[in-house]
Amino acid sequence: MTSDLISLTRHALRSSLELKMASRAPVATGRLMLGIRKWYYGMCGFNKLGLMRDDTIEEDSDVKQALSRLPENELNNRVFRIKRALDLNMKQQILPKDQWMKFEEDISYLSPYLNEVIRERKEIEEWTKK
Amino acid sequence: MKGIRGISQLSRRFHVAARTGQSLVQPLAGLKLSPGVAHSYQDVHVTKLPSGLVIASLENYSPASKIGVAVKAGCRYETPENSGVTHVLRLASNLTTKGASAFKICRGVEAVGGSLSVTSSRENMMYTVDCLRDDIDTVMEYLINVTTAPEFRPWEVSDLTPRVKMDKAEAAHSTQMAVIEALHEAAYKNALSNSLYCPDHMVGHIKSEHLHQFVQNNFTSARMALVGLGVDHAVLKQVGEQFLNIRSGAGTTGATAQYRGGETRLASLASLVHSAVVSQSAAAGTGEAVAFSVLQHLLGAGPHVKRGSNATSKLIQGVAKATADPFDVNAFNASYSDSGLFGVYTISQFADAGDVIKAAVAEVKNVADGGVTAADLTRAKAQLKGQYLMSLETSEGFLEALCTQSLTEGSYVPPEEIIKNIDNVSLTDVSNAASKFVSGKKTMASSGNLVNTPFVDEI
Numbered sequence: 001m002t003s004d005l006i007s008l009t010r011h012a013l014r015s016s017l018e019l020k021m022a023s024r025a026p027v028a029t030g031r032l033m034l035g036i037r038k039w040y041y042g043m044c045g046f047n048k049l050g051l052m053r054d055d056t057i058e059e060d061s062d063v064k065q066a067l068s069r070l071p072e073n074e075l076n077n078r079v080f081r082i083k084r085a086l087d088l089n090m091k092q093q094i095l096p097k098d099q100w101m102k103f104e105e106d107i108s109y110l111s112p113y114l115n116e117v118i119r120e121r122k123e124i125e126e127w128t129k130k
Numbered sequence: 131m132k133g134i135r136g137i138s139q140l141s142r143r144f145h146v147a148a149r150t151g152q153s154l155v156q157p158l159a160g161l162k163l164s165p166g167v168a169h170s171y172q173d174v175h176v177t178k179l180p181s182g183l184v185i186a187s188l189e190n191y192s193p194a195s196k197i198g199v200a201v202k203a204g205c206r207y208e209t210p211e212n213s214g215v216t217h218v219l220r221l222a223s224n225l226t227t228k229g230a231s232a233f234k235i236c237r238g239v240e241a242v243g244g245s246l247s248v249t250s251s252r253e254n255m256m257y258t259v260d261c262l263r264d265d266i267d268t269v270m271e272y273l274i275n276v277t278t279a280p281e282f283r284p285w286e287v288s289d290l291t292p293r294v295k296m297d298k299a300e301a302a303h304s305t306q307m308a309v310i311e312a313l314h315e316a317a318y319k320n321a322l323s324n325s326l327y328c329p330d331h332m333v334g335h336i337k338s339e340h341l342h343q344f345v346q347n348n349f350t351s352a353r354m355a356l357v358g359l360g361v362d363h364a365v366l367k368q369v370g371e372q373f374l375n376i377r378s379g380a381g382t383t384g385a386t387a388q389y390r391g392g393e394t395r396l397a398s399l400a401s402l403v404h405s406a407v408v409s410q411s412a413a414a415g416t417g418e419a420v421a422f423s424v425l426q427h428l429l430g431a432g433p434h435v436k437r438g439s440n441a442t443s444k445l446i447q448g449v450a451k452a453t454a455d456p457f458d459v460n461a462f463n464a465s466y467s468d469s470g471l472f473g474v475y476t477i478s479q480f481a482d483a484g485d486v487i488k489a490a491v492a493e494v495k496n497v498a499d500g501g502v503t504a505a506d507l508t509r510a511k512a513q514l515k516g517q518y519l520m521s522l523e524t525s526e527g528f529l530e531a532l533c534t535q536s537l538t539e540g541s542y543v544p545p546e547e548i549i550k551n552i553d554n555v556s557l558t559d560v561s562n563a564a565s566k567f568v569s570g571k572k573t574m575a576s577s578g579n580l581v582n583t584p585f586v587d588e589i
Contacts, residue, residue: 069285120231127237 038103047101048094049085054078054110062121066113074109174532174542175363177370181378182352184536185370187363188528195360196260196525197270199277199374200533202353203344204253206321206466207384212340214294214328216250219341221293223248223257225286227275232286235272244269246276252314252322253466256533260525263360274373277349282338291334298327305577306475308396309404313471313575316392317408321385322466350381355536359529387469391571393586396578403483403578406462407491407589408473409570411563414465415538420551421559422463422472427517428502428510428560429461429474429494442509444502445474445493452489455479459490467538472567480579491568491589498564507560511552518552519545 041047046056055078057063067075088094176186205216223246226232239246244261246269257277259269301307311325328336356370389410412418430443440446445459457478464471474494478486521527522545535543574586 069283071284120233123231124233127233 041103041106046085047103047106049088050095050099050101051081051085052078052101052106052109054108055081055085057110062117063110063114065117066110069113069117070110078109174544176536176540176542177363177367178540179351179370179375181375182350182354182380183370183374184355184540185357185363185367186355186532186536186542187358187361187366188532189362190360192360192525193263194260194525195263195266195358196258196529197266197273197356197358197361197366198256198258198529198533199273200254200256200355200357200537201277201349202253202384202537203255203348204251205324205326206252206387207348207382208324208344212336212344213324214332215336215340215344216255217294217297217326217328218287218290218336219255219344220248220250221290221297222280222282222287222341223276226281226283227272228279228281229275230272235276239269239272242268246272250326252324252326254534254537256530258529266361266365270369274369277354278373278376280341280345282341284338287336287338287341288334294328294333298330298333301327305400305402305404309406309475309575309577312394312396312577313406313408313573316394316575317389317410317471317573318469319388319390321387322469323387346377347382350377350379351375352378352380353537355533357529357532357536359525359532387466389469389571391573393574395576395580395583397580398578400578401480402477403480403576403580403583404475404477405483405487405574405576405578405583406473406475407487407572407574407586408462408471409567409572411463411470411472411566412465413468413470415467417551417554417559418563419465419470421555421563422465422470423514424507424510424552424555425497425560425563426461426463426472427513428497428506430459431461431463431513431517434513442513444497444506445490448493448496449476449486449489452485453478453482455482457482457486459486461494471573472563473572481582483576483578483580483583487584488589494564495568498561498568500561502557502560504557507555507557510560511555515549515552518548 046053059067067078070078094100172188172190174186174188176184178184203216203219208215224232224235227235230238235246239259239261242261242265244259244265246257246259248255248257250256257273259273261269301311311327315323315325317323351374354374356366356374358366391410411422428444430440430445433440434442443459445461449457449459455478457476459474459476462471462473462475474487474490476483476486476490522531532542535541572586572589574589576583
């Protein structure tokens with residue numbers, strides 16, 4: 001918990017999945033796991049509409065709070081991507097292949113803020129329990 | 131059985147009552163103290179660390195302790211780019227820090243029954259925590275977090291804007307506040323002309339980066355003092371060495387205040403006119419400043435008897451000859467590290483505002499021309515001494531005095547020395563001070579229905 005407190009919004013934006021996998025899976029099967037994850041990412045299909053994973057996250061109260069804390073340029077990019085995806089969906093089209101979101105480029109921009117919001121909520125619950 | 135036990139305690143009670151001539155705070159006469167108890171009775175200890183941090187403490191054995199971190203980061207150190215940052219910084223004292231979230235600070239301090247507050251003046255900013263002696267570690271942790279490791283998260287800072295507006299609205303209600311802020315703005319070109327409150331054009335525009343930069347530049351070890359009341363000096367010293375040594379250097383030097391002497395008129399429909407007429411006086415800590423303080427009490431610095439006739443106030447007696455309507459007049463005295471303001475503050479009905487102001491200024495001229503007796507001077511000195519010593523009686527007053535002394539002088543000046551300085555003020559010093567006011571370039575700030583209020587050059 002202390003490390004969460006200290007490494008706040010300043011730590012590098014990384015996919016939370018990558019971090020977890022890197023700590024648990026042994027190195028020998030690292031490439032295999034990476035391959036499976038890339039395949040699964042392609043299967044999900046939202047990258048064909050030009051969306052990132054965090055654009056598709058369900059907006060519960062925690063996510064709404066985290067979204068209100070996003071810096072302005074990140075928020076504008078997110079709104080643009082969602083708008084483009086809605087437009088494509090209406091036209092029953094997908095983007096040309098060169099414009100699909102790539103697995104490497106799909107950074108989890110919301111997770112630092114979301115983790116902080118959840119941590120704060122848990123802290124309040126902890127104190128009110130006492 | 132209870133009655134008999136009570137009787138055996140009677141002798142103890144009578145014995146204590148008999149020792150009336152013996153002070154309980156000094157060691158018994160003729161008693162040799164062992165070297166280990168050198169610090170056992172109340173002494174102010176001051177240590178100056180190599181980084182410039184001053185640590186001062188007084189162990190007064192009280193059940194409640196107070197710790198303050200004073201920083202030379204008042205509003206005089208604001209620049210035009212971050213005008214108003216100290217106001218937001220005052221309100222940001224409870225925001226999330228690296229070691230504790232805002233919620234935790236609030237609940238943690240409340241859980242031990244303590245309090246965390248921040249006050250700032252034009253020169254200094256003071257963060258104070260107080261709590262019971264046993265819980266000092268907990269609140270000290272929060273205090274250190276707030277002063278050295280604030281995060282100023284952008285969304286928390288922008289949530290402060292309504293509170294800034296509320297503060298400004300409350301200050302606007304107080305006419306004295308408005309007049310004094312206008313007076314400083316008119317009197318100086320820079321530094322001391324900055325207002326304690328965020329200017330209108332900057333409300334909502336002070337961002338997280340401004341706060342971070344201001345803290346980086348001004349919250350350095352050389353400009354800070356760690357002061358404690360009811361704490362052990364060794365403990366405080368350890369805390370100071372470990373935690374408050376993070377930012378070394380002197381930070382940005384503040385600009386020297388340049389006096390210009392101007393006038394501000396705040397017209398309104400109020401039937402009472404508040405007006406302050408001042409001139410540049412002396413910097414704090416100089417002998418001249420003490421003379422100005424004595425002059426302030428000579429002329430009249432507030433009532434000493436409630437609902438009394440203010441018989442000893444020269445200003446009030448002088449102005450009473452000029453008008454029959456209700457009024458109030460006091461001498462105004464403010465000293466800063468490199469400059470000061472001295473003059474008169476009048477409150478009068480709008481119809482005879484001119485008469486009141488002119489009569490008040492004439493009274494000061496009377497003192498400059500030698501119209502003050504030795505008895506008046508003795509009385510003024512006694513009043514000043516009394517006011518100063520009584521301000522040290524409360525723990526808040528003492529902590530504030532200790533903080534200011536640690537920041538400006540880096541050491542503790544005992545009250546006896548201050549009393550001696552006051553006693554050394556002579557009649558010529560006082561009349562010189564009054565002449566300085568009479569001949570100096572005047573600054574004026576007025577508020578109310580100003581139809582009969584003279585301009586500064588008409589006084």
